[in-house]
Amino acid sequence: MGFTDKAKSKAQEMSGMAKERIGDVTDNERLRAEGANEQSAARAKQAGQHAKQAGRDVRDAFEK
Template sequence: MSFTDKAKNKAQEMSGMAKERIGDVTDNERLRAEGASEQSTARAKQAGENVKQAGRDVKDAFEK
């Protein structure tokens, strides 16, 4: 995974955290849910990238 992908995922996660907190403060359920959804999406993308990287590592280990 490239640094750019990691940065994008982290930015999306942080944006989601901010939205969720603003939703908490303003008692806005829609904004709170949107923030939680963004965080989940970013974490899922990161997990998928980690799985792909682990697969590449295993492949590389067998090729040596």
């Protein structure tokens, strides 16, 4: 889980938030849903990255 992966996921999440808010303001249901979907995808990626890192931390703890 490199810095670029974290940054890309966070950027995708922020983009989704912006789309969702713009959809709220303009009463555009499609844009609101697209933003929510983007946020969910980004959060799922982040959760996967955190799980991988936790696995590495456990492995490293046993190797010491």
